Amino acid sequence: DSGVTQTPKHLITATGQRVTLRCSPRSGDLSVYWYQQSLDQGLQFLIQYYNGEERAKGNILERFSAQQFPDLHSELNLSSLELGDSALYFCASSDHGSNTGELFFGEGSRLTVL
Amino acid sequence: SQQGEEDPQALSIQEGENATMNCSYKTSINNLQWYRQNSGRGLVHLILIRSNEREKHSGRLRVTLDTSKKSSSLLITASRAADTASYFCATGPELTGGGNKLTFGTGTQLKVEL
Numbered sequence: 116d117s118g119v120t121q122t123p124k125h126l127i128t129a130t131g132q133r134v135t136l137r138c139s140p141r142s143g144d145l146s147v148y149w150y151q152q153s154l155d156q157g158l159q160f161l162i163q164y165y166n167g168e169e170r171a172k173g174n175i176l177e178r179f180s181a182q183q184f185p186d187l188h189s190e191l192n193l194s195s196l197e198l199g200d201s202a203l204y205f206c207a208s209s210d211h212g213s214n215t216g217e218l219f220f221g222e223g224s225r226l227t228v229l
Numbered sequence: 230s231q232q233g234e235e236d237p238q239a240l241s242i243q244e245g246e247n248a249t250m251n252c253s254y255k256t257s258i259n260n261l262q263w264y265r266q267n268s269g270r271g272l273v274h275l276i277l278i279r280s281n282e283r284e285k286h287s288g289r290l291r292v293t294l295d296t297s298k299k300s301s302s303l304l305i306t307a308s309r310a311a312d313t314a315s316y317f318c319a320t321g322p323e324l325t326g327g328g329n330k331l332t333f334g335t336g337t338q339l340k341v342e343l
Contacts, residue, residue: 117271146329158272158317158333171328205271209329217262218331220271 118142119221121206127227133194136224140187140208146170147189148209148218149181153202164189193226201228233318233334241340248305250337252318253298261294261301262319264333272317272333275303308341315339 118141128134140147149161160173164183175181178196183189193200203225207218233254242248254261260279264272278285278294278301285292291304305312315338321331 117273119271148329148331150333157335160330160332163329165328171330173330173332203269207272211329215260215329217274217277218272220264220273222271223269225269 117219117221119206119208119219121204121221121224123224124222125225125227127229128196129229130196130198132196132228133192134196134226136191136193136204136206136226138189138191138206138208138221140189140206141210141219144208144210144219145187146209146211147183147187148207149175149189149191150205150207151202152205152223153199156202158205161191196226196228198228201226233320233332235316235318235334235337237337238335239338239340241342242308244308244310244341244343246308246341248308248312248339248341250303250316250339252301252303252334254301254318254320254334255299256320258296258320260320261292262331263290263292263301263303264317264319266315266317266336268314275316305339308339310341310343313339313341 120139145166152158161175163171181191203223207220236251262277263275289306315336317333317336319333
């Protein structure tokens with residue numbers, strides 16, 4: 116158990132809809148990361164937050180947004196969903212803000228868009 | 230886009246044999262990490278090697294790093310069926326102002342048969 120909690124574990128929805136994925140980092144970790152894993156794109160970095168502020172950004176679509184709250188949990192919002200958004204979405208956390216150490220991953224939220 | 234590329238894409242060996250996976254990356258790094266992912270599960274950190282290190286050991290794992298060739302290898306000795314998983318290398322650029330844009334390679338699927 117990594118200590119990172121993601122909900123929901125599974126989500127099935129229709130095209131055009133909006134969903135919110137939630138992540139609770141390990142106790143004490145200030146950084147939260149979001150990744151998308153799909154068969155055709157592999158594991159893609161989306162965004163990083165550190166203590167409530169955006170710190171690094173990857174190939175995150177404009178239809179996607181994220182935030183980190185004062186209690187350090189994070190949410191990833193996916194809107195106007197398309198079939199291609201079906202993927203496993205991972206949250207990870209770390210106690211550092213820069214590229215100096217390991218990330219701890221949650222078990223992921225599997226999104227299926229029909 | 231992927232920062233690292235693992236080779237081979239898939240590897241099948243017998244229990245007790247050694248498994249070697251290679252990773253090539255594109256930009257300068259300050260460290261390189263290896264992660265393991267059991268099917269559909271979250272990634273688990275295995276080992277981190279810094280750019281000024283050439284070799285590192287952890288249990289049955291041995292990692293080498295050649296910064297002049299921008300490559301790394303992961304050796305698992307005396308493999309077990311429980312080692313069956315996908316293995317990813319991960320690197321991240323140094324970002325001005327901090328941040329951690331850790332990106333993952335395409336992964337090697339290792340299957341260890343009894």
